[in-house]
Amino acid sequence: MTDVTETAQHRGRALLDLGRPAEAERLIRQALSARPDDAELHHLMGRALLAQERCDEAIESSRRALASDPQHVGAMYLLACAHAAEGDNDRARHVVDGALQVAPEAAALHSLKGAILARQGFTEAALTSVEHARGLDPEDPDVVAHHAAVLYDLRRNPEAAAAVADALALDPDHAEAHRLRGLLALRGGGSKVALEASRQALRLDPTDPNYRHDLAMAMKARNPLYALLYRVGDWQSSLPGAARYAFILAPFVLNRALRPFDDHLWARVLLVLVVGAVLVMWALEPLMNTVLLCSRFARRLLPRDATLATYGFLAYLATAAGCAVTGLVSGRGEPVLLGAALGLWAMSAGQAHTIRPRLRRLAVVLHLVGGLVALAAVLSLALTGTAGALLTVVLVAGIAMLWFTSFA
Template sequence: MTDTTEAAWSRGRTLLDLGRAVEAEAQLRAALATDPGNSAVLADLGRALVTQSRWDDARSVAQSALTADPHNLSALLVLSQAQRATGALHEALTTVRSALRAAPEVAALHLQEGAILLEDDRPQEALSSLERARRLAPEDPDVLVCAAAALAELNRHDEAVATVRAALSLDPENETAHAVLGQLTLRRGGGRDAVDAYRTAVRLDPVDETNREGLALALKSRNPLYGQLLRYSGWLDGLPAAARWGILLAPLFLTRLLEPFDHQTWARVVIGLVIVLVALTWTLEPLMNTVLLCGRRSRALLPRTTRLTTVAFLVFLALGVGCAVAQAVEGQGSYAFATVGCALWAFAAGSAHLVAPRRQRVAIALVGAGALLAVVAVATLASPVLVVLFLTGGAMLWFVRLA
């Protein structure tokens, strides 16, 4: 290695340690210009690319480094990080474990293994890896943050909060730690503490979409009813699938059981409360999104998909209210049927942004088709169209909230 190459490499590593990845990349590429097969420089270039979230480039550079030196631990770590980021969790785990066999004393490798296992929904195994990382690097805040996330997945909430606060005591500017603290606070109903945590995370990384969505959720959680809904959702998610289905269907069975008593006041009150609670569960999310959508600053926190589904919810809601008013004035049964159909579509549209990312485009397309169908149904009041509106609304609600 020439003096020029070594100087550029040294500058690149210094810039990388300072978090200036773009400048570091330029220096490292300058070093490679005179020594293109240097495995150590290639591995550091991979680190710079990982910091910029350029995963495909990082993978390619790491593979080049490993071609020159198959035992380069830094390159193996970079390759594993790139594989994990692109969804190849099995390959990422295989890569990092091959590095661990050679260097079980490196905390960063145990951290990477734990992060992969956590993302693969194996929190207990992840926590074991992270505990090994903590023994090797007890003051590494990134290890503590990841351990807190694993503890949260295991419903060990108090331990998770204590762990993430320990991370923040070591590194108060750790953006991920603030985001995890916000997530943990939201599980308990959110409120001011969740807003503060996410505001700090957004300040530290203004372009991170996940933090912005978290801040939007935290702002909504300041509403006490929404906070209780978050608590309920967190509790429901922790139940076995059969129990969740039972609770979700309980209002339907309860109203059926009370039908023989619907002439009695107490039964009417109970049925009314059940209907109100169910409607509130379905509508509170889009209603709170509507509040954010009306704010000039808070509107920017909502992703495009959420804004679209909120507007669709308002369209269906307006059509449903219009049909309900028409039913009250004219007494025509078709309007009542249209009201129920629009209500089902409103419930579904308001939550369509919550479906898995791979289904969001399909959900948005279906919501758009449903809006067109609702307009036609309300305009014509044709029985076949109303039946289709009702049936598709129920199907869409199942797809969005129950599937």
């Protein structure tokens, strides 16, 4: 290896450690042009690509490293991480098991296996793996923080908090431990601690998108209603699939159950409370994102899909408000009803970034089509005085989009 290539490799590794993967990638590619079969360089390239969430390319780089050196444990670890990042936990676990045959005493591999098992729902096996990893290397803050992360996923909050404290005692500047401390505080309702811990994590690693997301969540959680909404959502995510769907359907079922009691005051009050709670749950997320967009610093914390969803929410909401005001001033019901229909689309658009990634593109297409139909309805109302059948389409489709967003 020439001095130039060696320098590029060392500088690339240093930039990776500093959290600057894009700059590291350029240097590592320079080194690879001189040594295309170097396993360690391919491993470093995989690290840089994975840090930029380019999982497919990271997998390819890891495989090239293993083609040059089939016993490269770091490349096996990276390959498993890349598969896990793509959601292919079965393949990630298979890779880790193969790596453990080569390095059975590698604490990081046992720790990673525990995290993968936890994602697959094998809670006891996951805990066994991370505890074994911690037994192999109790002084490694990464391993201890990984133990805390699995405990957090298993909702064993006091034990997770103790593990986080242990990790920070080993390394007070461990970014992931601070992140977990913030997440535990959010789960427990401590928004002030969550904000401080999330800021510290982002300060230590300003390039990690997860840390930016967590700080945004902590900032929104300063609103007590949003903090409560977060805790409800966190609790809901821990429920089995059938129970989650039952929770989503509960307001609709309750509304139907109260219909026979429409003439009772208590039923009307309860129905108003239920409808109000549902509206708050749907509208609070985009409203708080709107607040963040008003701050030059905070708007950089929101990912692009959340920002676009918020702008979509505001566009629908402004149009809905205009229709509603027009209807109230003129005393006509059709503009008010169109405003209500557009309000449904606004709430769906504001939650679009929470849809599972594989369905998000479909949601974007549906909103583009819905937006064009809604625009046609508004123009028809303005030019002819009636939206006609377009009003029914916007209303029914808006209800359908809410259900799609709820289950997607």
